[in-house]
Amino acid sequence: MKLYEINPYLTSFTAEVVERTTINDQPAVVLNQTAFYPLGGGQEPDRGTLNAVAVTDVIERDDTIYHLLARALTDDEVLGEIDWARRYDHMQQHSGEHILSGLVLERLGLNNVGFHIGEDLMRVDYDEFIDWPVLLELERDANQVIAQNLRIISDIYQPGDEDFRFKKEITGQIRVVDVPGVDRCACCGTHVASTAEVGLLKIVEAEKYKGGVRLGIVCGRRAIDYFQRLLDQTKELMHLTSSQTFAITPAVAKKYREALDKDKQLADMERRLVELIDRSYAEQTEPIVLFEHLGTKATANLAAELARKAPFVAIFHPVEETTFRFYLHSNKQDMAALAKQLLQDFPGKGGGRGPTSQGSLQATSSQILEWMRKRS
Numbered sequence: 548m549k550l551y552e553i554n555p556y557l558t559s560f561t562a563e564v565v566e567r568t569t570i571n572d573q574p575a576v577v578l579n580q581t582a583f584y585p586l587g588g589g590q591e592p593d594r595g596t597l598n599a600v601a602v603t604d605v606i607e608r609d610d611t612i613y614h615l616l617a618r619a620l621t622d623d624e625v626l627g628e629i630d631w632a633r634r635y636d637h638m639q640q641h642s643g644e645h646i647l648s649g650l651v652l653e654r655l656g657l658n659n660v661g662f663h664i665g666e667d668l669m670r671v672d673y674d675e676f677i678d679w680p681v682l683l684e685l686e687r688d689a690n691q692v693i694a695q696n697l698r699i700i701s702d703i704y705q706p707g708d709e710d711f712r713f714k715k716e717i718t719g720q721i722r723v724v725d726v727p728g729v730d731r732c733a734c735c736g737t738h739v740a741s742t743a744e745v746g747l748l749k750i751v752e753a754e755k756y757k758g759g760v761r762l763g764i765v766c767g768r769r770a771i772d773y774f775q776r777l778l779d780q781t782k783e784l785m786h787l788t789s790s791q792t793f794a795i796t797p798a799v800a801k802k803y804r805e806a807l808d809k810d811k812q813l814a815d816m817e818r819r820l821v822e823l824i825d826r827s828y829a830e831q832t833e834p835i836v837l838f839e840h841l842g843t844k845a846t847a848n849l850a851a852e853l854a855r856k857a858p859f860v861a862i863f864h865p866v867e868e869t870t871f872r873f874y875l876h877s878n879k880q881d882m883a884a885l886a887k888q889l890l891q892d893f894p895g896k897g898g899g900r901g902p903t904s905q906g907s908l909q910a911t912s913s914q915i916l917e918w919m920r921k922r923s
């Protein structure tokens with residue numbers, strides 16, 4: 548017997564074990580009656596315990612409900628306890644979906660063609676795209692239905708009653724969930740008793756999906772948690788940009804423009820610095836070894852220029868006190884070989900091919916200079 552169909556608010560129950568088996572290498576039991584909702588109809592299965600043993604999954608096969616357990620259960624009589632916070636959350640989301648889907652069908656004639664209550668968001672698909680302004684109107688009306696505190700009733704009907712939505716053809720008895728005047732839908736899921744219990748419905752995402760739309764929705768407690776997460780993020784941004792709540796966007800845009808300007812200025816200064824350094828070197832027989840804070844592109848440009856005047860060029864960019872990025876360039880020698888020798892004597896990594904080689908290593912600047920002196 549499916550106790551959750553009779554009373555979805557049942558959080559604990561007693562039952563007898565009628566079958567013991569193994570599913571996916573996990574011990575599992577079948578009970579004579581259960582309040583555990585199994586995976587199905589877009590709703591995730593319940594969690595909880597049977598005589599304090601964790602129920603890790605609940606699945607239905609051929610009308611039989613299997614409770615997968617963390618460890619084997621030897622008792623014949625069990626006390627089942629449902630993880631109520633999780634289940635009630637699912638009930639709030641699921642009832643919210645019915646309200647919205649009823650409105651979408653009535654107003655736009657569109658069908659709910661996909662539904663899943665995920666960990667973060669409830670995903671609801673409709674068979675045509677819906678624009679944001681229309682979605683916001685539907686959302687406002689769904690929240691009005693919620694505020695009306697309508698009783699949600701689940702009842703059994705015989706085939707032939709065509710006056711309800713359904714996602715797949717059903718044979719035998721039909722369970723119909725009724726939100727009076729708003730929606731009637733064939734459904735096996737668990738629902739709250741009144742629309743008011745959905746609390747709040749907020750559409751947070753809408754994307755084109757299989758020729759229609761896929762919505763991300765939060766209801767009830769989830770909507771409040773979602774709002775709090777947004778607020779935490781907003782506060783962090785307010786702090787970073789020293790701005791007020793609704794002035795973040797212009798503040799971020801301003802910082803972004805300033806950063807772009809600074810990037811340009813920096814590139815210009817680097818170009819001029821490369822020119823100055825290049826001009827300060829005459830042609831020489833000794834390698835050129837330099838320590839410079841330059842960007843990747845400027846470093847490569849400088850090395851290419853100087854490589855015409857010396858056997859090779861080694862530019863070291865300080866990252867930390869004893870960590871340097873190195874860039875080697877030569878028109879005469881194999882720089883991969885030099886990098887290899889360098890990395891034999893100092894911890895680091897790197898490589899290269901052709902006239903250049905690059906990487907990073909750990910050493911002090913005087914150790915590097917000493918090493919270079921011995922090489923030449």
Ligand SMILES: [Zn+2]
Pocket residue numbers: 588641645732733734735736
């Ligand atoms: Zn449903």
